[in-house]
Amino acid sequence: MATLPIDSVxxxxxxxxxxxxxxxxGLVRRYxxxxxxxxxxxxxxxxxxxSLLLEATIRVMAERGLAGVTHRAVAAEAGVSVSSxxxxxxxxxxxxxxAVSEALAGEMERLAVFRERVQSRRHDGSxxxxxxxEYLRGDRDASTIAQFEVYxxxxxxxxxxxxxxxxxxxxxxxxxxxxxAAGLHDERAAGAALAMIDxxxxxxxxxxxxxxxxxxxxxxxxxxxxxxxxxxxESHALQDTSLMGHASKDSST
Numbered sequence: 675m676a677t678l679p680i681d682s683v684x685x686x687x688x689x690x691x692x693x694x695x696x697x698x699x700g701l702v703r704r705y706x707x708x709x710x711x712x713x714x715x716x717x718x719x720x721x722x723x724x725s726l727l728l729e730a731t732i733r734v735m736a737e738r739g740l741a742g743v744t745h746r747a748v749a750a751e752a753g754v755s756v757s758s759x760x761x762x763x764x765x766x767x768x769x770x771x772x773a774v775s776e777a778l779a780g781e782m783e784r785l786a787v788f789r790e791r792v793q794s795r796r797h798d799g800s801x802x803x804x805x806x807x808e809y810l811r812g813d814r815d816a817s818t819i820a821q822f823e824v825y826x827x828x829x830x831x832x833x834x835x836x837x838x839x840x841x842x843x844x845x846x847x848x849x850x851x852x853x854x855a856a857g858l859h860d861e862r863a864a865g866a867a868l869a870m871i872d873x874x875x876x877x878x879x880x881x882x883x884x885x886x887x888x889x890x891x892x893x894x895x896x897x898x899x900x901x902x903x904x905x906x907x908e909s910h911a912l913q914d915t916s917l918m919g920h921a922s923k924d925s926s927t
Contacts, residue, residue: 724762726752731773736816740823743770771834774824777817778841784809785848792855799856799898806852807891810871818875842868853898863901870897 730752734743743766745759752758763769788809792802828835850864874890883889 720762723752723754723758726754727759727762727769728773728776731769732777732816732820735770735773735823736819740770740827767831767834770824770827771837774820775837775841777820778845781813781817782841782845782848784812785845785852789848789852789855792852799858799902800895802852802856803891803894803898806894807887810890811887813875815879819879822872822876822879856898858898858902860901860904863898866901867894867897870894 727748730748731743734747734751738747745756745766748769749756749759759769763772788806792805824834824838828838846864846868849868850861853859853863853867870893871890874886874893877883878886
């Protein structure tokens with residue numbers, strides 16, 4: 675029986691048979707490459723499906739509240755099987771925590787872009803507030819509702835609270851860098867500004883006002899002006915307190 679040289683033995687490669695130099699070794703290389711491509715495609719499909727579930731979780735939270743978030747509800751919203759939720763997440767808390775982390779991470783990316791734009795150009799405080807107000811107009815109601823839902827939920831779940839607190843601290847750091855670019859270096863100003871913005875956002879959900887963003891801009895100007903003059907007013911308050919103390923002592927003698 676005639677035999678073929680090993681180098682001319684046909685081996686499966688992609689969509690057709692072709693002779694591979696090295697024979698069997700060449701086959702192993704092609705086979706491994708095919709498996710690598712398959713596994714990469716599988717991982718990519720998994721990432722896409724997980725992303726669908728995270729986005730669906732935010733939408734369900736916005737529409738039904740945190741109590742309405744179930745494996746079945748999220749799977750139906752995402753258009754995938756219920757088993758997908760338990761495959762990607764250990765628990766509902768895990769799914770909710772990751773969904774909110776993902777949503778807030780997106781907001782932090784937007785804030786980081788805004789910070790870089792502010793730092794790359796010279797702006798006064800008023801111009802930065804005007805730009806920041808436009809930035810706030812881009813907030814999605816669904817993400818805002820989910821944010822507040824999780825704030826309340828996290829207060830009863832220590833493991834989730836740590837994750838949410840970490841996100842808030844990172845947001846505060848970014849806000850401080852934006853304010854520092856405008857010349858305001860008091861770290862407490864960033865925390866106060868974020869708390870005020872959250873308060874306005876909560877009121878807008880409950881009672882929308884046509885002038886909402888104009889009111890936010892005026893409030894931010896007042897708050898930042900107050901922080902800018904705080905060292906001066908505090909020093910005068912201390913002097914006034916000292917003078918009152920001396921006056922009281924004089925009157926008692």
